[in-house]
Amino acid sequence: MQLSWHRQDLRLHRPFTIARGTAVKKQTLVVELTQDGVTGLGEAVPTNYYGQSLDSAERTLAAMQPLLGEDPFNLQSILELLLQRFGDQLATVAAVDFALHDWLGKRLGVPTWRLLGLDPAKAPPTSFTIGIDKPELIEQKVAEAAWHPILKVKLGTEFDEAILQAVRRIAPEKRIRVDANAGWKPQQALDNIRMCARYGVEYVEQPVPPGDNETLRRLREARVLPIVVDESCVVAGDVARLNGCVDGINIKLDKCGGIRAGLQMIHAAKILGMKVMLGCMIGSSLYIAALAQLSPLADWLDLDGHLLLAEDPFEGLGYQAGRLILSDRPGLGVASRA
Numbered sequence: 001m002q003l004s005w006h007r008q009d010l011r012l013h014r015p016f017t018i019a020r021g022t023a024v025k026k027q028t029l030v031v032e033l034t035q036d037g038v039t040g041l042g043e044a045v046p047t048n049y050y051g052q053s054l055d056s057a058e059r060t061l062a063a064m065q066p067l068l069g070e071d072p073f074n075l076q077s078i079l080e081l082l083l084q085r086f087g088d089q090l091a092t093v094a095a096v097d098f099a100l101h102d103w104l105g106k107r108l109g110v111p112t113w114r115l116l117g118l119d120p121a122k123a124p125p126t127s128f129t130i131g132i133d134k135p136e137l138i139e140q141k142v143a144e145a146a147w148h149p150i151l152k153v154k155l156g157t158e159f160d161e162a163i164l165q166a167v168r169r170i171a172p173e174k175r176i177r178v179d180a181n182a183g184w185k186p187q188q189a190l191d192n193i194r195m196c197a198r199y200g201v202e203y204v205e206q207p208v209p210p211g212d213n214e215t216l217r218r219l220r221e222a223r224v225l226p227i228v229v230d231e232s233c234v235v236a237g238d239v240a241r242l243n244g245c246v247d248g249i250n251i252k253l254d255k256c257g258g259i260r261a262g263l264q265m266i267h268a269a270k271i272l273g274m275k276v277m278l279g280c281m282i283g284s285s286l287y288i289a290a291l292a293q294l295s296p297l298a299d300w301l302d303l304d305g306h307l308l309l310a311e312d313p314f315e316g317l318g319y320q321a322g323r324l325i326l327s328d329r330p331g332l333g334v335a336s337r338a
Contacts, residue, residue: 001035001068003096005044005061007054010284011310014141017132019156019183020049026282029057029092033099035072040103040331043287044095045254045305050234052091060092068096072103076260083257090235090257097258098290098332105331112293112332116259123295125322126303127152127177135159135166142170149322150175152205152302156183160192164199177300179205182231186215193224203300205250205277206230216245228277228300236261239268248275248299253291266297275299282308285317289332292317292324313337 010026017023029044044061046052067081078100082093105112113120128148130141132155145151153167155178167176178201184192189207196204203226208215210232220227230250233242235257239249249269253262262278269276277300280291285306292303303324306312316334318325327333 001033001070001072003061003065003068004032004034005029005058008284008313010282010313012282012308013310014131014308016129016282016308018154018179019132019181023282027054028283028287029054029061029095030286031061031095031099033068033072033096033103035070035103036107038103038107040072040099040101040106041286041334042095042098042100042102042290043283044092045281045283045287046089046091047281049231050091050255052089056089057092057095060086060089061096064092064096072100072107075100075104079258079260083261090261091254094254094256094258094261094290097253097260098287101259101290101293102331109330111326111328111330112259113296113326116293118294118296120296120326123292123324123326124298124301125150126301126324128304128307128322129179129302130154130167132157132163135162138163138166139170142167146171147321150177152177152179152304154179154181155192156180161195164196164201168199175202176200177202177205179230180207182206182209184208186212189215189219190222190224193219193222197224201225203228203247206232213242213245216242220244220246226275228275230279233265236264236268239265239272239274242274243272246274248277250277250279250302252279252281253294254281254287259290259293262294263297266294277302279303280305284309284314285312286314286332286334288324289314289317289326289334292326293332295324295326
């Protein structure tokens with residue numbers, strides 16, 4: 001198998017702010033895996049928060065090349081080796097996982113979701129994210145998002161209630177979810193969750209910094225709103241440690257290493273009675289399509305990274321009234337617009 005890759009520049013429709021900072025553009029890596037005249041595509045979305053960068057991703061891809069062998073159907077062994085060798089670069093492992101699944105689907109002439117035995121019709125609708133901003137700009141963003149049925153509102157500021165007030169002024173009946181991105185102090189978290197409940201929030205995601213499972217347990221036992229975590233749950237080994245502390249986990253395939261690793265996390269969470277959200281970073285629809293292959297197994301979706309872009313360089317992933325529409329094309333079902 002031959003690996004190649006190139007950087008792609010993605011421009012956001014608006015500056016996007018969460019508790020950790022603001023982005024106006026995003027660079028990712030498009031990965032191509034070629035064997036027997038068939039090319040599978042994946043997208044690496046490394047993030048500094050997890051100690052990854054475009055440079056480290058490119059070094060990792062170069063080191064992976066001699067380990068891949070000549071048989072993409074040997075998927076499990078290939079991915080086990082990559083996860084073992086490159087456990088600190090899981091966004092890059094995930095991109096190769098995506099490309100392998102795309103290759104297999106194209107080689108066999110079937111969509112990846114069909115290879116996985118899943119029914120796209122069972123996928124829940126996705127939320128659309130409203131980043132942190134001044135209340136007057138929040139109102140404008142919510143008005144522009146009128147065609148999205150579920151909003152995920154980023155909090156973690158000194159003016160969180162003003163943000164929710166602004167959202168509710170424009171969308172008094174819309175389903176909303178809150179993500180604090182670990183931006184609340186433990187001593188203020190319960191009061192903030194009670195405040196969210198007054199505005200009809202569905203659940204609260206990552207209220208406190210990762211590692212503080214005792215505070216998560218206390219917040220869950222208060223039974224004000226369901227507690228979901230993202231940064232606290234990166235790989236499959238984290239799931240059991242959160243048992244009894246949270247109501248659900250946000251699984252991001254680029255955090256855990258791809259589709260196969262994501263399936264392990266989903267099964268572990270379900271066994272323990274946790275709900276599952278599939279989430280994303282900002283990326284093109286090539287990246288989102290890979291994540292969405294597992295969407296029928298999720299309770300909640302937050303797969304809107306491509307919807308935040310000014311232009312999407314790929315096509316094939318549909319969207320209507322909050323629902324992602326997976327393609328019937330082989331593999332991940334997307335292709336470059338170029």
